[in-house]
Amino acid sequence: MSQHITNKFLKNALTRYANREARVVIIGLGYVGLPLAVEFAHAGFSVLGLDVAKARVDSINLGHSPVVDISDAALRAVISSGYFRASVDLTDLAGMDAFVICVPTPLRKTKEPDISFVISATEFIRPHLKAGQLIVLESTTYPGTTDELILGMLEAGSGLKADRDFFLAFSPERVDPGNSTFSTRNITKVVGGIGENSTKAAVALYSQVLDKIHAVSSARVAETAKLLENTFRAVNIGLVNEIAQLCHELNIDVWEVVNAAATKPFGFMPFYPGPGIGGHCIPLDPHYLAWRARLSGFEPRFIALADQVNSNMPRYVVSRVADLLNDVEKSLKGSHILVFGVAYKANIDDSRESPALEVIHFLTERGAIVRYVDSYIASVKINEELFSAVPLDDAVLAWADVGVVLTSHSDFDWIKILPAMKLVFDTRNAIKLESTKVVKL
Ligand SMILES: NC(=O)c1ccc[n+]([C@@H]2O[C@H](COP(=O)([O-])OP(=O)(O)OC[C@H]3O[C@@H](n4cnc5c(N)ncnc54)[C@H](O)[C@@H]3O)[C@@H](O)[C@H]2O)c1
Numbered sequence: 001m002s003q004h005i006t007n008k009f010l011k012n013a014l015t016r017y018a019n020r021e022a023r024v025v026i027i028g029l030g031y032v033g034l035p036l037a038v039e040f041a042h043a044g045f046s047v048l049g050l051d052v053a054k055a056r057v058d059s060i061n062l063g064h065s066p067v068v069d070i071s072d073a074a075l076r077a078v079i080s081s082g083y084f085r086a087s088v089d090l091t092d093l094a095g096m097d098a099f100v101i102c103v104p105t106p107l108r109k110t111k112e113p114d115i116s117f118v119i120s121a122t123e124f125i126r127p128h129l130k131a132g133q134l135i136v137l138e139s140t141t142y143p144g145t146t147d148e149l150i151l152g153m154l155e156a157g158s159g160l161k162a163d164r165d166f167f168l169a170f171s172p173e174r175v176d177p178g179n180s181t182f183s184t185r186n187i188t189k190v191v192g193g194i195g196e197n198s199t200k201a202a203v204a205l206y207s208q209v210l211d212k213i214h215a216v217s218s219a220r221v222a223e224t225a226k227l228l229e230n231t232f233r234a235v236n237i238g239l240v241n242e243i244a245q246l247c248h249e250l251n252i253d254v255w256e257v258v259n260a261a262a263t264k265p266f267g268f269m270p271f272y273p274g275p276g277i278g279g280h281c282i283p284l285d286p287h288y289l290a291w292r293a294r295l296s297g298f299e300p301r302f303i304a305l306a307d308q309v310n311s312n313m314p315r316y317v318v319s320r321v322a323d324l325l326n327d328v329e330k331s332l333k334g335s336h337i338l339v340f341g342v343a344y345k346a347n348i349d350d351s352r353e354s355p356a357l358e359v360i361h362f363l364t365e366r367g368a369i370v371r372y373v374d375s376y377i378a379s380v381k382i383n384e385e386l387f388s389a390v391p392l393d394d395a396v397l398a399w400a401d402v403g404v405v406l407t408s409h410s411d412f413d414w415i416k417i418l419p420a421m422k423l424v425f426d427t428r429n430a431i432k433l434e435s436t437k438v439v440k441l
Contacts, residue, residue, distance in 0.1 A: 005200070007164065009132040009164075010197050013134060013201050014200075023045070023047075025048045026047060026050070026100050032173040034067050035069050035070055037078075037084060038074060039184050040209055045209070048093075049084065049086040050090075050124070052088060052120075061079065061086050063076035067177065068347075068349055069175070093127075095130075096133070099134070099136070101136065103118060103139055104117050113141065113288050118145065134167040134201045136170070137150060137169075138173045139173075140173075141223060142292035146168060146223065147194045147219050162195070164197070167193065167201035169193040169219060171190060171222060177348050178346070187210075189210045191203050191213055191216070192216040192219045198219075199215050227286065227288060234282050234283070234303070234307070235302050235306040237273075237282070238308075238309040239271070241313055245316065254441070258270050258271075258272060274355070275356065275406045276311065277310045280350070280353065286306070289303065290303045314361075314362060317441070320425060321425050328422075333367030336368075337370045338396060338402070338404070341356065341408070342380050342406065343376050344356075349377060351377050356407065370387070371387075373389055373392040374389050374409065375392075394420055401423065404425045405425070405426040406427055406428070407428065408428040414431045428441075
């Protein structure tokens with residue numbers, strides 16, 4: 001590759017990547033940043049992880065991993081090899097070769113993008129910007145963030161020109177926490193620079209560490225590809241959640257329907273209904289796309305409709321629980337309800353945007369007495385009220401008038417649990433046992 005390259009900064013950068021001389025900074029050590037930092041360190045790069053949360057940095061440096069995909073042993077191995085350390089100190093950013101930004105991109109209450117974390121990470125880099133450096137944004141964001149906002153911030157007052165003196169790209173992270181088949185290294189990495197040199201630099205760096213790279217023509221294409229992926233999921237989950245409600249009215253088992261449709265070897269991909277969508281990505285990302293589209297006068301209808309259906313699922317779950325209690329001559333008010341799982345998906349320790357929080361909120365608002373079991377999540381705050389997980393024992397199973405399965409953690413042993421329960425509403429088709437006590441979504 002290097003024989004076709006005339007830009008001296010790029011040539012030098014590629015040599016430094018290939019020789020593992022390049023020093024890499026990962027900004028934001030969460031579900032995305034920490035696994036990426038560990039991959040770079042494994043590949044023999046000297047990696048600095050920068051985070052603003054001091055307690056998190058201290059605990060990482062002691063070898064305690066805060067994320068499910070990185071074991072303490074894996075973290076300790078890269079720390080003791082000397083290839084990785086975490087820091088809160090911004091002066092450590094001096095003299096680095098590459099910066100990869102993996103900070104949160106939440107929504108404001110108005111469902112507008114909150115890119116204040118991306119802006120602050122860029123501000124951190126600015127005083128240390130030098131010719132030959134590569135900056136990559138991995139945080140999910142709206143099209144144009146990299147080539148409008150970040151580019152302008154970095155060039156301003158620096159005397160440096162993007163794609164000529166320094167390199168700037170967007171590369172979405174597609175990691176799926178808890179997925180044991182696909183992780184940071186073997187998920188194809190989409191990369192789009194703000195110009196050709198930037199794409200080449202980012203492709204070259206990631207190629208040293210990750211299995212497969214897919215280069216696209218611009219940062220905007222890469223930004224939009226990520227939003228398409230997650231909008232695709234949100235819309236299809238919305239569709240199947242609506243089909244689940246329709247099937248209930250027609251007295252048809254939606255799970256059997258989806259499984260039958262999924263036997264088609266082409267043209268169908270199964271999505272499953274549930275109590276709503278959660279996590280840091282699927283409920284939020286489509287709004288980034290919708291917001292940007294609206295600025296250009298385009299109103300995306302699928303995103304709004306899927307959001308409407310998915311956001312209503314927690315209320316729908318509560319109405320179905322009320323119906324079940326009604327059938328056994330009980331009211332929601334005063335009933336004992338045991339929630340199984342508050343994480344937003346199975347076998348992970350993340351309750352951000354979890355539909356369980358809303359289900360519990362609506363249940364308690366209507367006077368139900370709610371407890372929850374979840375070995376991954378010790379406590380959750382719902383509208384200023386702190387709920388702590390209770391032990392999963394015979395006493396709590398006997399206490400419950402109804403159990404509500406919101407997350408299908410694999411440590412729920414239904415063969416043991418079910419005999420001790422009166423009634424269970426299963427929103428995940430988790431139980432898979434023939435029993436009149438179980439009612440499915
Ligand atoms: N979690 C996922 O499954 C996933 C998957 C793909 C993409 N993403 C995207 O990746 C990005 C990061 O998500 P995450 O789940 O890793 O978030 P996270 O909350 O787990 O971690 C983010 C980290 O960034 C730190 N931080 C915040 N501002 C900072 C700053 N200015 N400088 C340094 N550190 C800062 C926080 O303290 C935190 O430790 C988001 O845009 C998200 O949408 C997440």
